[in-house]
Amino acid sequence: MKSYTEYLWFETAKRKELVHITPEIEQIVAGSGIEDGFALVSAMHITAGIIVNDNESGLHADIWEWLEELAPARPGYRHHRTGEDNADAHLKRILVHHQAIIPVTKGRLDLGPWESVFYLEADGMRKKRIVVKVMGE
Amino acid sequence: MKSYTEYLWFETAKRKELVHITPEIEQIVAGSGIEDGFALVSAMHITAGIIVNDNESGLHADIWEWLEELAPARPGYRHHRTGEDNADAHLKRILVHHQAIIPVTKGRLDLGPWESVFYLEADGMRKKRIVVKVMGE
Amino acid sequence: MKSYTEYLWFETAKRKELVHITPEIEQIVAGSGIEDGFALVSAMHITAGIIVNDNESGLHADIWEWLEELAPARPGYRHHRTGEDNADAHLKRILVHHQAIIPVTKGRLDLGPWESVFYLEADGMRKKRIVVKVMGE
Numbered sequence: 001m002k003s004y005t006e007y008l009w010f011e012t013a014k015r016k017e018l019v020h021i022t023p024e025i026e027q028i029v030a031g032s033g034i035e036d037g038f039a040l041v042s043a044m045h046i047t048a049g050i051i052v053n054d055n056e057s058g059l060h061a062d063i064w065e066w067l068e069e070l071a072p073a074r075p076g077y078r079h080h081r082t083g084e085d086n087a088d089a090h091l092k093r094i095l096v097h098h099q100a101i102i103p104v105t106k107g108r109l110d111l112g113p114w115e116s117v118f119y120l121e122a123d124g125m126r127k128k129r130i131v132v133k134v135m136g137e
Numbered sequence: 138m139k140s141y142t143e144y145l146w147f148e149t150a151k152r153k154e155l156v157h158i159t160p161e162i163e164q165i166v167a168g169s170g171i172e173d174g175f176a177l178v179s180a181m182h183i184t185a186g187i188i189v190n191d192n193e194s195g196l197h198a199d200i201w202e203w204l205e206e207l208a209p210a211r212p213g214y215r216h217h218r219t220g221e222d223n224a225d226a227h228l229k230r231i232l233v234h235h236q237a238i239i240p241v242t243k244g245r246l247d248l249g250p251w252e253s254v255f256y257l258e259a260d261g262m263r264k265k266r267i268v269v270k271v272m273g274e
Numbered sequence: 275m276k277s278y279t280e281y282l283w284f285e286t287a288k289r290k291e292l293v294h295i296t297p298e299i300e301q302i303v304a305g306s307g308i309e310d311g312f313a314l315v316s317a318m319h320i321t322a323g324i325i326v327n328d329n330e331s332g333l334h335a336d337i338w339e340w341l342e343e344l345a346p347a348r349p350g351y352r353h354h355r356t357g358e359d360n361a362d363a364h365l366k367r368i369l370v371h372h373q374a375i376i377p378v379t380k381g382r383l384d385l386g387p388w389e390s391v392f393y394l395e396a397d398g399m400r401k402k403r404i405v406v407k408v409m410g411e
Contacts, residue, residue, distance in 0.1 A: 044386030
Protein backbone atom coordinates (compact mmCIF):
# COMPACT_ATOMS: atom_id res chain seq x y z
CA MET A 1 0.00 0.00 0.00
CA LYS A 2 1.15 3.51 -0.84
CA SER A 3 -0.02 6.82 0.46
CA TYR A 4 0.68 10.33 -0.80
CA THR A 5 -0.40 13.69 0.62
CA GLU A 6 -0.35 17.23 -0.75
CA TYR A 7 -1.89 20.49 0.36
CA LEU A 8 -3.24 23.08 -2.07
CA TRP A 9 -3.50 26.73 -1.09
CA PHE A 10 -6.13 29.14 -2.39
CA GLU A 11 -6.59 32.87 -2.06
CA THR A 12 -9.62 33.76 -4.14
CA ALA A 13 -10.12 37.26 -5.56
CA LYS A 14 -13.79 37.23 -4.61
CA ARG A 15 -15.41 36.30 -1.30
CA LYS A 16 -17.46 33.55 -2.95
CA GLU A 17 -15.95 31.54 -5.75
CA LEU A 18 -16.02 28.12 -7.40
CA VAL A 19 -12.50 27.06 -8.42
CA HIS A 20 -12.10 24.20 -10.89
CA ILE A 21 -9.41 21.90 -9.49
CA THR A 22 -9.69 18.69 -11.54
CA PRO A 23 -6.32 19.30 -13.29
CA GLU A 24 -4.52 19.86 -9.97
CA ILE A 25 -6.00 16.70 -8.45
CA GLU A 26 -5.16 14.72 -11.59
CA GLN A 27 -1.57 15.94 -11.37
CA ILE A 28 -1.26 14.99 -7.70
CA VAL A 29 -2.56 11.50 -8.47
CA ALA A 30 -0.07 11.18 -11.35
CA GLY A 31 2.75 12.29 -9.01
CA SER A 32 1.70 9.75 -6.37
CA GLY A 33 2.47 6.79 -8.60
CA ILE A 34 -0.73 5.16 -7.31
CA GLU A 35 -2.57 3.17 -9.98
CA ASP A 36 -5.64 2.10 -8.05
CA GLY A 37 -7.20 3.54 -4.91
CA PHE A 38 -8.94 6.56 -3.44
CA ALA A 39 -8.10 10.26 -3.59
CA LEU A 40 -9.62 12.22 -0.72
CA VAL A 41 -10.10 15.94 -1.44
CA SER A 42 -11.09 17.80 1.73
CA ALA A 43 -11.42 21.51 2.57
CA MET A 44 -9.50 22.21 5.80
CA HIS A 45 -11.23 25.53 6.52
CA ILE A 46 -14.73 25.40 7.92
CA THR A 47 -16.21 27.93 5.51
CA ALA A 48 -15.35 26.09 2.29
CA GLY A 49 -16.38 22.83 0.63
CA ILE A 50 -15.80 20.51 -2.31
CA ILE A 51 -18.33 19.62 -5.00
CA VAL A 52 -18.20 17.34 -8.02
CA ASN A 53 -20.48 18.67 -10.70
CA ASP A 54 -20.75 20.30 -14.12
CA ASN A 55 -18.18 22.81 -15.39
CA GLU A 56 -20.83 25.16 -16.80
CA SER A 57 -20.94 28.83 -15.81
CA GLY A 58 -24.75 29.14 -15.92
CA LEU A 59 -25.08 26.28 -13.47
CA HIS A 60 -22.43 27.84 -11.26
CA ALA A 61 -24.51 31.05 -11.05
CA ASP A 62 -27.55 28.90 -10.21
CA ILE A 63 -25.61 27.13 -7.46
CA TRP A 64 -24.63 30.42 -5.80
CA GLU A 65 -28.15 31.82 -6.03
CA TRP A 66 -29.51 28.59 -4.55
CA LEU A 67 -26.95 28.55 -1.71
CA GLU A 68 -27.87 32.14 -0.92
CA GLU A 69 -31.53 31.18 -0.68
CA LEU A 70 -30.95 28.14 1.53
CA ALA A 71 -28.15 29.54 3.70
CA PRO A 72 -28.32 33.32 3.32
CA ALA A 73 -25.62 35.79 4.33
CA ARG A 74 -27.42 38.04 6.82
CA PRO A 75 -26.93 39.67 10.22
CA GLY A 76 -28.49 38.05 13.26
CA TYR A 77 -26.68 34.74 13.42
CA ARG A 78 -25.55 33.97 16.97
CA HIS A 79 -22.10 33.07 15.62
CA HIS A 80 -21.64 36.76 14.79
CA ARG A 81 -21.51 37.65 18.49
CA THR A 82 -17.93 36.33 18.36
CA GLY A 83 -17.06 39.15 15.95
CA GLU A 84 -17.36 36.97 12.84
CA ASP A 85 -19.76 37.75 9.99
CA ASN A 86 -19.57 34.46 8.10
CA ALA A 87 -22.08 32.08 9.72
CA ASP A 88 -23.69 31.60 6.29
CA ALA A 89 -20.39 30.23 4.97
CA HIS A 90 -20.31 27.60 7.73
CA LEU A 91 -23.85 26.53 6.79
CA LYS A 92 -23.00 26.48 3.07
CA ARG A 93 -20.08 24.14 3.82
CA ILE A 94 -22.42 21.77 5.67
CA LEU A 95 -24.94 21.91 2.83
CA VAL A 96 -22.53 21.10 0.00
CA HIS A 97 -20.31 18.85 2.18
CA HIS A 98 -16.66 19.61 2.70
CA GLN A 99 -15.05 16.68 0.93
CA ALA A 100 -15.22 14.12 -1.84
CA ILE A 101 -13.46 10.84 -2.55
CA ILE A 102 -12.37 10.43 -6.15
CA PRO A 103 -11.75 6.81 -7.15
CA VAL A 104 -8.42 6.25 -8.92
CA THR A 105 -8.32 3.57 -11.63
CA LYS A 106 -5.38 2.84 -13.94
CA GLY A 107 -3.57 5.86 -12.56
CA ARG A 108 -6.34 8.31 -13.47
CA LEU A 109 -9.27 9.94 -11.68
CA ASP A 110 -12.20 7.63 -12.37
CA LEU A 111 -14.76 10.38 -13.01
CA GLY A 112 -17.90 10.34 -15.14
CA PRO A 113 -17.74 12.24 -18.46
CA TRP A 114 -19.24 15.42 -16.95
CA GLU A 115 -17.83 15.21 -13.45
CA SER A 116 -15.44 18.02 -12.54
CA VAL A 117 -14.06 18.75 -9.07
CA PHE A 118 -14.51 22.21 -7.55
CA TYR A 119 -13.27 24.01 -4.49
CA LEU A 120 -16.24 25.99 -3.19
CA GLU A 121 -15.00 29.06 -1.36
CA ALA A 122 -17.74 30.74 0.68
CA ASP A 123 -15.58 33.21 2.63
CA GLY A 124 -12.47 33.90 0.62
CA MET A 125 -9.95 36.65 -0.11
CA ARG A 126 -7.55 35.06 2.37
CA LYS A 127 -5.23 32.06 2.29
CA LYS A 128 -6.97 28.75 2.79
CA ARG A 129 -6.02 25.17 2.23
CA ILE A 130 -7.31 21.79 1.13
CA VAL A 131 -5.72 18.40 1.74
CA VAL A 132 -5.45 15.78 -1.01
CA LYS A 133 -4.53 12.31 0.22
CA VAL A 134 -4.18 9.43 -2.24
CA MET A 135 -4.11 5.87 -0.92
CA GLY A 136 -3.82 2.64 -2.87
CA GLU A 137 -1.17 0.84 -4.87
CA MET B 138 -3.96 -4.58 -0.10
CA LYS B 139 -6.60 -5.53 -2.62
CA SER B 140 -8.78 -3.35 -4.76
CA TYR B 141 -11.84 -4.27 -6.82
CA THR B 142 -13.97 -2.08 -9.08
CA GLU B 143 -17.35 -2.56 -10.72
CA TYR B 144 -19.74 -0.25 -12.53
CA LEU B 145 -23.52 -0.55 -12.21
CA TRP B 146 -25.80 0.79 -14.94
CA PHE B 147 -29.28 2.16 -14.36
CA GLU B 148 -32.06 3.23 -16.68
CA THR B 149 -34.99 4.17 -14.49
CA ALA B 150 -38.58 4.04 -15.77
CA LYS B 151 -39.38 7.38 -14.14
CA ARG B 152 -37.47 10.63 -14.25
CA LYS B 153 -37.06 10.67 -10.47
CA GLU B 154 -36.55 7.43 -8.61
CA LEU B 155 -34.93 5.94 -5.54
CA VAL B 156 -33.41 2.54 -6.34
CA HIS B 157 -32.50 0.22 -3.47
CA ILE B 158 -29.00 -1.13 -4.21
CA THR B 159 -27.84 -2.72 -0.93
CA PRO B 160 -28.03 -6.27 -2.39
CA GLU B 161 -25.96 -5.31 -5.44
CA ILE B 162 -23.29 -3.62 -3.29
CA GLU B 163 -23.24 -6.59 -0.92
CA GLN B 164 -22.71 -8.92 -3.89
CA ILE B 165 -19.86 -6.81 -5.28
CA VAL B 166 -18.15 -6.85 -1.88
CA ALA B 167 -18.58 -10.64 -1.65
CA GLY B 168 -17.09 -10.99 -5.15
CA SER B 169 -14.12 -8.80 -4.23
CA GLY B 170 -12.85 -11.25 -1.62
CA ILE B 171 -12.10 -8.26 0.61
CA GLU B 172 -12.76 -8.95 4.30
CA ASP B 173 -12.02 -5.56 5.78
CA GLY B 174 -11.92 -2.12 4.18
CA PHE B 175 -14.01 0.54 2.47
CA ALA B 176 -16.56 0.30 -0.33
CA LEU B 177 -16.99 3.60 -2.18
CA VAL B 178 -20.34 3.96 -3.96
CA SER B 179 -20.35 7.03 -6.20
CA ALA B 180 -22.79 8.33 -8.85
CA MET B 181 -20.83 9.18 -12.01
CA HIS B 182 -23.53 11.38 -13.54
CA ILE B 183 -23.95 14.86 -12.15
CA THR B 184 -27.73 14.66 -11.75
CA ALA B 185 -27.81 11.63 -9.43
CA GLY B 186 -26.67 10.86 -5.89
CA ILE B 187 -26.34 8.16 -3.25
CA ILE B 188 -28.11 8.10 0.11
CA VAL B 189 -28.01 5.69 3.05
CA ASN B 190 -31.33 5.76 4.83
CA ASP B 191 -34.54 3.90 5.64
CA ASN B 192 -36.16 1.49 3.17
CA GLU B 193 -39.68 2.81 3.86
CA SER B 194 -41.91 4.03 1.04
CA GLY B 195 -43.62 6.78 3.06
CA LEU B 196 -40.24 8.31 3.90
CA HIS B 197 -39.22 8.04 0.25
CA ALA B 198 -42.26 10.10 -0.74
CA ASP B 199 -41.31 12.62 1.98
CA ILE B 200 -37.75 12.81 0.63
CA TRP B 201 -38.93 13.64 -2.90
CA GLU B 202 -41.40 16.24 -1.67
CA TRP B 203 -38.68 17.80 0.45
CA LEU B 204 -36.12 17.80 -2.39
CA GLU B 205 -38.71 19.47 -4.60
CA GLU B 206 -39.20 22.21 -2.01
CA LEU B 207 -35.50 22.86 -1.46
CA ALA B 208 -34.31 22.43 -5.07
CA PRO B 209 -37.42 22.80 -7.24
CA ALA B 210 -37.71 21.83 -10.88
CA ARG B 211 -38.68 25.10 -12.57
CA PRO B 212 -37.86 27.22 -15.61
CA GLY B 213 -35.54 30.18 -15.17
CA TYR B 214 -32.30 28.52 -14.12
CA ARG B 215 -29.35 29.95 -16.05
CA HIS B 216 -28.16 26.42 -16.77
CA HIS B 217 -31.21 26.02 -19.01
CA ARG B 218 -29.78 28.52 -21.52
CA THR B 219 -27.55 25.63 -22.64
CA GLY B 220 -30.67 23.76 -23.77
CA GLU B 221 -30.86 21.60 -20.62
CA ASP B 222 -33.91 21.57 -18.34
CA ASN B 223 -32.43 19.72 -15.36
CA ALA B 224 -30.67 22.33 -13.19
CA ASP B 225 -32.78 21.16 -10.25
CA ALA B 226 -31.29 17.67 -10.58
CA HIS B 227 -27.75 19.11 -10.30
CA LEU B 228 -28.78 20.93 -7.11
CA LYS B 229 -30.49 17.83 -5.69
CA ARG B 230 -27.25 15.87 -6.22
CA ILE B 231 -25.32 18.51 -4.28
CA LEU B 232 -27.92 18.48 -1.50
CA VAL B 233 -27.98 14.72 -0.93
CA HIS B 234 -24.29 14.25 -1.83
CA HIS B 235 -23.22 12.00 -4.67
CA GLN B 236 -21.41 9.26 -2.80
CA ALA B 237 -21.09 7.20 0.34
CA ILE B 238 -18.38 5.01 1.83
CA ILE B 239 -19.67 1.76 3.28
CA PRO B 240 -17.30 0.15 5.78
CA VAL B 241 -16.63 -3.55 5.12
CA THR B 242 -16.08 -5.79 8.17
CA LYS B 243 -15.73 -9.60 8.11
CA GLY B 244 -16.56 -9.60 4.43
CA ARG B 245 -19.92 -7.84 4.87
CA LEU B 246 -21.23 -4.28 4.58
CA ASP B 247 -20.95 -2.89 8.11
CA LEU B 248 -24.30 -1.07 8.11
CA GLY B 249 -26.61 -0.19 10.99
CA PRO B 250 -29.79 -2.28 11.32
CA TRP B 251 -31.89 0.25 9.36
CA GLU B 252 -29.28 1.54 6.93
CA SER B 253 -30.01 0.75 3.29
CA VAL B 254 -28.12 2.13 0.29
CA PHE B 255 -30.04 3.95 -2.46
CA TYR B 256 -29.23 5.32 -5.88
CA LEU B 257 -31.10 8.63 -6.12
CA GLU B 258 -31.93 9.34 -9.75
CA ALA B 259 -33.05 12.94 -10.29
CA ASP B 260 -33.03 12.98 -14.12
CA GLY B 261 -33.52 9.44 -15.35
CA MET B 262 -35.06 7.47 -18.20
CA ARG B 263 -31.61 7.16 -19.76
CA LYS B 264 -28.55 5.01 -19.12
CA LYS B 265 -26.44 6.18 -16.22
CA ARG B 266 -23.73 4.64 -14.14
CA ILE B 267 -22.27 4.39 -10.66
CA VAL B 268 -18.82 3.19 -9.65
CA VAL B 269 -18.28 0.81 -6.75
CA LYS B 270 -14.67 0.49 -5.62
CA VAL B 271 -13.75 -1.78 -2.72
CA MET B 272 -10.33 -1.41 -1.12
CA GLY B 273 -8.88 -3.38 1.80
CA GLU B 274 -7.68 -6.89 2.44
CA MET C 275 -1.99 -2.37 5.20
CA LYS C 276 -3.66 -2.26 8.58
CA SER C 277 -7.26 -1.78 9.49
CA TYR C 278 -8.84 -1.03 12.85
CA THR C 279 -12.52 -0.69 13.78
CA GLU C 280 -14.31 0.62 16.85
CA TYR C 281 -17.91 1.49 17.63
CA LEU C 282 -18.91 4.42 19.82
CA TRP C 283 -22.26 4.46 21.63
CA PHE C 284 -24.23 7.60 22.43
CA GLU C 285 -27.33 8.22 24.48
CA THR C 286 -27.90 11.96 24.47
CA ALA C 287 -29.84 13.72 27.24
CA LYS C 288 -31.72 15.85 24.71
CA ARG C 289 -33.52 14.79 21.55
CA LYS C 290 -31.31 17.03 19.41
CA GLU C 291 -27.68 17.46 20.29
CA LEU C 292 -24.26 18.12 18.79
CA VAL C 293 -21.60 16.01 20.54
CA HIS C 294 -17.94 16.94 20.08
CA ILE C 295 -16.06 13.71 19.33
CA THR C 296 -12.64 14.83 18.07
CA PRO C 297 -10.86 13.53 21.21
CA GLU C 298 -12.50 10.10 20.93
CA ILE C 299 -11.59 9.79 17.24
CA GLU C 300 -8.04 10.95 17.95
CA GLN C 301 -7.74 8.28 20.63
CA ILE C 302 -9.04 5.54 18.33
CA VAL C 303 -6.51 6.55 15.68
CA ALA C 304 -3.70 6.51 18.27
CA GLY C 305 -4.82 3.04 19.40
CA SER C 306 -4.87 1.77 15.81
CA GLY C 307 -1.13 2.26 15.37
CA ILE C 308 -1.85 3.59 11.87
CA GLU C 309 0.46 6.43 10.87
CA ASP C 310 -0.98 7.34 7.49
CA GLY C 311 -4.42 6.64 6.02
CA PHE C 312 -8.11 7.40 6.32
CA ALA C 313 -10.43 7.36 9.35
CA LEU C 314 -14.06 6.89 8.37
CA VAL C 315 -16.55 8.20 10.94
CA SER C 316 -20.10 7.13 10.07
CA ALA C 317 -23.43 7.32 11.94
CA MET C 318 -25.09 3.88 11.85
CA HIS C 319 -28.57 5.14 12.75
CA ILE C 320 -30.56 6.84 10.03
CA THR C 321 -31.58 9.86 12.11
CA ALA C 322 -28.05 11.04 12.96
CA GLY C 323 -25.11 12.47 11.05
CA ILE C 324 -21.50 13.64 11.29
CA ILE C 325 -20.24 17.17 10.64
CA VAL C 326 -16.79 18.73 10.70
CA ASN C 327 -17.08 22.37 11.66
CA ASP C 328 -16.41 25.01 14.32
CA ASN C 329 -16.57 24.23 18.04
CA GLU C 330 -18.46 27.44 18.85
CA SER C 331 -21.76 27.36 20.74
CA GLY C 332 -23.34 30.33 18.91
CA LEU C 333 -22.77 28.61 15.58
CA HIS C 334 -24.20 25.39 16.98
CA ALA C 335 -27.42 27.23 17.88
CA ASP C 336 -27.45 28.70 14.33
CA ILE C 337 -27.03 25.21 12.85
CA TRP C 338 -30.03 23.82 14.76
CA GLU C 339 -32.21 26.81 13.85
CA TRP C 340 -31.20 26.43 10.22
CA LEU C 341 -31.83 22.67 10.18
CA GLU C 342 -35.26 23.30 11.69
CA GLU C 343 -36.04 25.76 8.88
CA LEU C 344 -34.86 23.49 6.07
CA ALA C 345 -36.10 20.18 7.47
CA PRO C 346 -38.72 21.05 10.10
CA ALA C 347 -40.12 18.70 12.72
CA ARG C 348 -43.86 18.73 11.99
CA PRO C 349 -46.80 16.38 11.66
CA GLY C 350 -47.94 15.37 8.19
CA TYR C 351 -44.94 13.44 6.90
CA ARG C 352 -45.99 10.20 5.25
CA HIS C 353 -43.30 8.38 7.22
CA HIS C 354 -45.36 9.07 10.35
CA ARG C 355 -48.09 6.68 9.18
CA THR C 356 -45.74 3.90 10.33
CA GLY C 357 -46.10 5.20 13.90
CA GLU C 358 -42.82 7.14 13.84
CA ASP C 359 -42.65 10.90 14.44
CA ASN C 360 -39.07 11.56 13.31
CA ALA C 361 -39.18 12.06 9.53
CA ASP C 362 -37.46 15.43 10.02
CA ALA C 363 -34.48 13.64 11.60
CA HIS C 364 -34.11 11.44 8.50
CA LEU C 365 -34.09 14.56 6.31
CA LYS C 366 -31.61 16.33 8.59
CA ARG C 367 -29.25 13.34 8.29
CA ILE C 368 -29.44 13.57 4.48
CA LEU C 369 -28.84 17.33 4.60
CA VAL C 370 -25.73 17.26 6.80
CA HIS C 371 -24.51 13.88 5.45
CA HIS C 372 -24.02 10.91 7.71
CA GLN C 373 -20.27 10.47 7.53
CA ALA C 374 -16.87 12.05 7.10
CA ILE C 375 -13.42 10.77 6.24
CA ILE C 376 -10.65 12.25 8.37
CA PRO C 377 -7.19 11.97 6.80
CA VAL C 378 -4.56 10.54 9.15
CA THR C 379 -1.00 11.87 8.77
CA LYS C 380 1.95 11.06 11.07
CA GLY C 381 -0.38 9.21 13.40
CA ARG C 382 -2.68 12.21 13.95
CA LEU C 383 -5.98 13.46 12.53
CA ASP C 384 -4.97 15.79 9.71
CA LEU C 385 -7.57 18.49 10.44
CA GLY C 386 -7.46 22.22 9.74
CA PRO C 387 -6.91 24.51 12.76
CA TRP C 388 -10.65 25.07 13.30
CA GLU C 389 -11.98 21.71 12.19
CA SER C 390 -13.70 19.70 14.94
CA VAL C 391 -15.70 16.51 14.46
CA PHE C 392 -19.29 16.31 15.76
CA TYR C 393 -21.89 13.62 16.11
CA LEU C 394 -25.19 15.27 15.15
CA GLU C 395 -28.03 13.55 16.98
CA ALA C 396 -31.43 14.50 15.53
CA ASP C 397 -33.57 11.95 17.42
CA GLY C 398 -31.77 11.02 20.61
CA MET C 399 -32.45 9.98 24.19
CA ARG C 400 -31.81 6.36 23.22
CA LYS C 401 -28.73 4.26 22.55
CA LYS C 402 -27.22 4.81 19.11
CA ARG C 403 -23.93 3.99 17.54
CA ILE C 404 -21.29 5.21 15.10
CA VAL C 405 -18.57 3.19 13.42
CA VAL C 406 -14.98 4.42 13.19
CA LYS C 407 -12.80 2.48 10.78
CA VAL C 408 -9.16 3.44 10.27
CA MET C 409 -7.28 2.04 7.29
CA GLY C 410 -3.67 2.68 6.28
CA GLU C 411 -0.25 1.77 7.54
